[in-house]
Amino acid sequence: MKNDSSSTTLQEVADAAGVSPATVSRFLNGTAKVADDKRKTIERVIEELNYKPNRLAQSLKMGSTRTIGVLTQSLESGYFNKTMTGIEDVMKAAGYVLLIMSGHWHADEEAERVELLIGRRVDGVVILTGNMTDAQILQFSKRVPIVAFGRKLEGDRAIGFSLDNYAAACSAMELLIEQGHRRIAFIAGPSDQEDARARLAGYRDTLARHKLELDPNLVVEGDFQESGGLLAVDQLLASKQRFTAIFAGNDLTAYGARLALYRRSIRVPDDISIIGFDDLHSSMYTTPPLTTIRQPLYEVGTCIANLLLPMLGQPGGAVDIPALSLVVRESVRRIT
Amino acid sequence: MKNDSSSTTLQEVADAAGVSPATVSRFLNGTAKVADDKRKTIERVIEELNYKPNRLAQSLKMGSTRTIGVLTQSLESGYFNKTMTGIEDVMKAAGYVLLIMSGHWHADEEAERVELLIGRRVDGVVILTGNMTDAQILQFSKRVPIVAFGRKLEGDRAIGFSLDNYAAACSAMELLIEQGHRRIAFIAGPSDQEDARARLAGYRDTLARHKLELDPNLVVEGDFQESGGLLAVDQLLASKQRFTAIFAGNDLTAYGARLALYRRSIRVPDDISIIGFDDLHSSMYTTPPLTTIRQPLYEVGTCIANLLLPMLGQPGGAVDIPALSLVVRESVRRIT
DNA sequence: TTGAAAGCGTTACCAA
DNA sequence: TTGGTAACGCTTTCAA
Numbered sequence: 001m002k003n004d005s006s007s008t009t010l011q012e013v014a015d016a017a018g019v020s021p022a023t024v025s026r027f028l029n030g031t032a033k034v035a036d037d038k039r040k041t042i043e044r045v046i047e048e049l050n051y052k053p054n055r056l057a058q059s060l061k062m063g064s065t066r067t068i069g070v071l072t073q074s075l076e077s078g079y080f081n082k083t084m085t086g087i088e089d090v091m092k093a094a095g096y097v098l099l100i101m102s103g104h105w106h107a108d109e110e111a112e113r114v115e116l117l118i119g120r121r122v123d124g125v126v127i128l129t130g131n132m133t134d135a136q137i138l139q140f141s142k143r144v145p146i147v148a149f150g151r152k153l154e155g156d157r158a159i160g161f162s163l164d165n166y167a168a169a170c171s172a173m174e175l176l177i178e179q180g181h182r183r184i185a186f187i188a189g190p191s192d193q194e195d196a197r198a199r200l201a202g203y204r205d206t207l208a209r210h211k212l213e214l215d216p217n218l219v220v221e222g223d224f225q226e227s228g229g230l231l232a233v234d235q236l237l238a239s240k241q242r243f244t245a246i247f248a249g250n251d252l253t254a255y256g257a258r259l260a261l262y263r264r265s266i267r268v269p270d271d272i273s274i275i276g277f278d279d280l281h282s283s284m285y286t287t288p289p290l291t292t293i294r295q296p297l298y299e300v301g302t303c304i305a306n307l308l309l310p311m312l313g314q315p316g317g318a319v320d321i322p323a324l325s326l327v328v329r330e331s332v333r334r335i336t
Numbered sequence: 337m338k339n340d341s342s343s344t345t346l347q348e349v350a351d352a353a354g355v356s357p358a359t360v361s362r363f364l365n366g367t368a369k370v371a372d373d374k375r376k377t378i379e380r381v382i383e384e385l386n387y388k389p390n391r392l393a394q395s396l397k398m399g400s401t402r403t404i405g406v407l408t409q410s411l412e413s414g415y416f417n418k419t420m421t422g423i424e425d426v427m428k429a430a431g432y433v434l435l436i437m438s439g440h441w442h443a444d445e446e447a448e449r450v451e452l453l454i455g456r457r458v459d460g461v462v463i464l465t466g467n468m469t470d471a472q473i474l475q476f477s478k479r480v481p482i483v484a485f486g487r488k489l490e491g492d493r494a495i496g497f498s499l500d501n502y503a504a505a506c507s508a509m510e511l512l513i514e515q516g517h518r519r520i521a522f523i524a525g526p527s528d529q530e531d532a533r534a535r536l537a538g539y540r541d542t543l544a545r546h547k548l549e550l551d552p553n554l555v556v557e558g559d560f561q562e563s564g565g566l567l568a569v570d571q572l573l574a575s576k577q578r579f580t581a582i583f584a585g586n587d588l589t590a591y592g593a594r595l596a597l598y599r600r601s602i603r604v605p606d607d608i609s610i611i612g613f614d615d616l617h618s619s620m621y622t623t624p625p626l627t628t629i630r631q632p633l634y635e636v637g638t639c640i641a642n643l644l645l646p647m648l649g650q651p652g653g654a655v656d657i658p659a660l661s662l663v664v665r666e667s668v669r670r671i672t
Numbered sequence: 673t674t675g676a677a678a679g680c681g682t683t684a685c686c687a688a
Numbered sequence: 689t690t691g692g693t694a695a696c697g698c699t700t701t702c703a704a
Contacts, residue, residue, distance in 0.1 A: 006399070007479065009681055020691045025683060035689065055456045056401065057681035060392045060696050063342070075421050076617075081412045088411060088438065097452065100436050102424070116433065120391045143343065226621045255621045262623040281412075285562045285591045287598040287623055345697055356675045361699055371673060393697035396680050 008051040017045040028053065059121065068308065069117030069125045069144075070100045071110060078280050079250075079297065080128050083149065086301015087126060094305075094314055096123070107131040118144050124308045127160075131192065134160075145311035147304050151194065159307055161321055163300070165195045165277075168293045168324035169202025172247055172275050175291075175326060177210055180335040181245040181273060187232040187257060189224040189249040196224070199249055199277060217241050222253045229256025237264065244335055245273040251280045254290055254331075269333035279327055288330035296322035344387040353381040364389065395457065404644065405453030405461045405480075406436045407446060414616050415586075415633065416464050419485065422637015423462060430641075430650055432459070443467040454480050460644045463496075467528065470496075481647035483640050487530065495643055497657055499636070501531045501613075504629045504660035505538025508583055508611050511627075511662060513546055516671040517581040517609060523568040523593060525560040525585040532560070535585055535613060553577050558589045565592025573600065580671055581609040587616045590626055590667075605669035615663055624666035632658035 010028075014021040019038050026032045027042050034042070045051075059065040068091055072080045088098055099122055103110030110130045117125055122144065127137060129150030137148055141158035153160025176184050186203045189196030200219070207214050220235055222228030229248055236243070237260070248254035254276035261268055268274055268288060276283060276292035283290040299322040309316035346364075350357040355374055362368040363378050370378070381387070395401040404427055408416045424434055435458055439446030446466045453461055458480065463473060465486030473484055477494035489496025512520055522539045525532030536555070543550050556571055558564030565584055572579070573596070584590035590612035597604055604610055604624060612619060612628035619626040635658040645652035 010683095011681075021682080022684080022691060022693090023689085026690085029683080031684080033689065038690090052451075052455055054396075054681050056392060056396045057696090058683080060390075060396055060680090060698090061682045061684090063696075065392065075424060076414065076417045078412065078414065081417065085411050097456070098436065100434065115388075119388055120433070226618070230621075255618065259621050259623060259625070282562070282591065282618060285566075285595050287595060289595070346699095347697075357698080358675060358677095358700080359673085362674090365699080367699080369673065374673090390697050393680090394699080396682090396696090397698050397700085399680075 007054070008049045010051070010053065013042065013045050013049060013051050016049065017041045064123050065121050066095055067097050067099050067120070067122045068305075069114070069120070069122035070098050071103050071113055071117070071125065071127045071130065072100060073103055073105050073128060073130055075100070075102055078282075079278060079295075082281070082297035083128060083301040083304070086298040086303075087305045088301070090302050090305035090309075090317060094309055103130050105131055107133075107136075111136060114140055123312050126304055126308065129193070129195070145308065147308045147311075149300060149304055157311060159311075161303075161307075162194070163295060163321070163324050165198035165324070166202045166205075168326075169199040169247075169277070170206045171326050172277065172293055173203055173206035175328070175332065176245050176247065176273065176275060177206070177212070179245075179273070179332055182212060183215070183218065183241075183243040184245045184247055185236055185241065185243045186219040186247045187222045187229055187249050187253050188219060189222060189253070191221065193224070196249055203247055215241070218243055222249055222256075224250050224252060226252050226256035226259070229253035229258075230260045231256070233257045233260035243272070245275070245332065248274060248276045251276040251278040251283050251290060251292055254283075254292070255286065258286065258290075258331075269331050273332040273335075275332055284329070286331075291329045291332045292327055294325050294327045296324070343390070344385045346387070346389065349378065349381050349385060349387050352385065353377045400459050401457050402431055403433050403435050403456070403458045405450070405456070405458035406434050407439050407449055407453070407461065407463045407466065408436060409439055409441050409464060409466055411436070411438055414618070415614060415631075418617075418633035419464060419637040419640070422634040422639075423641045424637070426638050426641035426645075426653060430645055439466050441467055443469075443472075447472060450476055459648050462640055462644065465529070465531070481644065483644045483647070485636060485640055493647060495647075497639075497643075498530070499631060499657070499660050501534035501660070502538045502541075504662075505535040505583075505613070506542045507662050508613065508629055509539055509542035511664070511668065512581050512583065512609065512611060513542070513548070515581075515609070515668055518548060519551070519554065519577075519579040520581045520583055521572055521577065521579045522555040522583045523558040523565055523585050523589050524555060525558060525589070527557065529560070532585055539583055551577070554579055558585055558592075560586050560588060562588050562592035562595070565589035565594075566596045567592070569593045569596035579608070581611070581668065584610060584612045587612040587614040587619050587626060587628055590619075590628070591622065594622065594626075594667075605667050609668040609671075611668055620665070622667075627665045627668045628663055630661050630663045632660070 010021050010024050014024045027034045101113040110132050124145045127148040138155050141155050146158040148160035150162050151160045188200050220232045222232045248257050254274050276290045279292045279294035306316040306319045346357050346360050350360045363370045437449040446468050460481045463484040474491050477491050482494040484496030486498050487496045524536045556568045558568045584593050590610050612626045615628045615630035642652040642655045
């Protein structure tokens with residue numbers, strides 16, 4: 001369907017100003033000096049005709065769309081969106097715009113969306129975790145520079161990094177153990193997500209390091225959503241397991257777990273302690289405020305952007321991959 | 337910066353297949369019959385060369401980018417993102433892609449972003465609330481079809497709708513009053529947002545309708561964020577006002593308010609009831625689960641899309657503007 | 673059924 | 689300093 005209100009073209013401006021399109025273009029881009037009188041008329045004509053350059057034509061000609069494709073998993077994830085904000089802020093400053101698509105954790109859909117992104121000739125692609133293989137991403141990177149988050153990747157035009165979820169999970173466990181907890185339940189995330197596996201490993205290994213027995217009944221798999229946390233705790237409680245603390249695979253899971261306890265009038269942290277992972281914004285406002293692992297998501301975003309920029313021949317800012325950190329709030333208590 | 341890995345062009349495919357570009361194009365688009373043998377070779381060549389059409393060139397030629405520009409206010413708002421998901425789902429099905437930009441509630445920035453969107457020749461624009469004037473939007477709509485949410489608008493190529501926040505606020509108040517509450521505090525949103533004003537009006541008028549006096553000390557302005565809710569309740573409490581219920585201008589505000597009460601060991605709903613507005617996803621998982629007004633945000637999104645599609649000459653789906661509704665959970669109790 | 677060629681709105685090269 | 693013009697990669701008339 002054609003856009004009916006077809007807008008003024010550079011050619012029309014040139015005609016009206018009595019100069020060549022080349023001159024108008026030069027004026028617009030400051031590519032060369034334009035005589036003062038011509039400059040004046042061109043300026044006036046542009047004003048009168050309300051001319052705006054067609055970025056499409058520019059992109060086609062210049063071979064650059066000044067657009068970055070971002071493959072996220074869900075538009076509604078507070079987790080990804082915080083990262084996206086970081087990407088947006090630095091990319092915008094560099095004159096880029098974000099083209100965002102969601103893959104919904106489905107490898108096929110992800111690949112299809114990246115294909116779409118490339119078809120639209122984005123200058124670079126950002127991939128936020130997901131389920132594609134590294135090989136797939138490397139393959140795509142032959143066509144466009146890629147920065148991936150949530151996986152280690154080292155290619156000619158692809159780079160990927162992730163945060164040390166394992167170490168952070170260990171430190172969460174250390175806190176719990178140091179506070180006297182011995183029987184600690186773990187609500188895992190989907191086992192096909194690397195982060196989820198790393199966190200589980202942290203749970204396991206820290207237990208082992210402290211010569212604490214891992215009771216398989218105490219680890220149950222959630223889905224990284226509130227509902228999974230709720231169900232998990234229901235299950236834990238129903239099976240009459242004894243435990244004094246819950247390590248939730250992520251904050252959403254912690255929210256669900258917390259509600260399950262509330263439903264049975266089990267107090268947090270008086271009766272049971274909870275620790276989360278992610279430090280979503282709202283975790284500061286839960287009751288009690290959630291002790292959790294902070295993921296520096298915004299900074300991850302700026303870092304991604306600063307990694308990508310140089311791959312586009314742009315000057316990039318500082319790239320220091322931020323560390324995960326423990327943020328102690330009020331959902332964990334010391335027991336004796 | 338030119339993209340170095342310049343990809344195969346239709347011309348190259350044509351050459352390799354020994355046909356004209358026109359024929360390849362016709363094959364690609366099914367625009368005309370192509371002889372079987374040529375079809376075969378073209379298919380093969382496309383495969384071999386891994387040819388992908390350049391959407392940029394297509395768009396320039398066809399005058400349509402199959403892209404919808406969406407002006408949101410913040411990438412991190414659960415409120416807007418739910419709507420965005422609705423838009424995305426139906427637009428994607430119609431073969432469109434979303435170009436999302438944030439205005440951060442700043443009229444100038446919003447206008448600038450819309451300008452950018454138009455410069456990129458999006459086929460349509462969606463504006464999610466914000467602070468631009470109706471006149472500005474109408475002006476933009478001369479250049480591109482626009483659907484706006486959060487304001488009533490009726491133009492040739494612009495349409496805007498909003499939900500009845502006033503009526504919903506009234507019904508929230510009715511619930512509170514019916515449950516025996518008489519001294520009800522209200523935490524307002526920013527007074528420059530229409531929704532915030534409508535909700536406040538609902539509060540006022542319902543009080544009046546029940547011949548309940550409005551105590552100005554009981555209404556305090558928040559910022560539609562958790563922090564505002566927290567501060568507001570601190571202020572309310574500090575000034576020794578007596579009240580049995582809080583009507584929070586939105587759910588985030590309710591979260592903050594709830595935490596402020598928790599801090600002082602004031603129980604919800606036993607000591608004080610809280611009702612929110614929006615029904616964000618997490619409101620189902622707060623402790624206690626929040627009684628609130630549900631905004632059918634996803635449906636708003638699909639509705640927006642179905643309003644826009646016909647303006648693009650596409651078949652649009654059903655457009656019925658969904659109503660706000662009260663969802664009763666556990667943060668309000670009856671008092672005597 | 674097919675090809676030649678014009679054109680979408682730019683930019684940049686080559687001459688002048 | 690300026691203009692003419694080819695080119696970016698595609699679609700679509702118009703003829704054949």
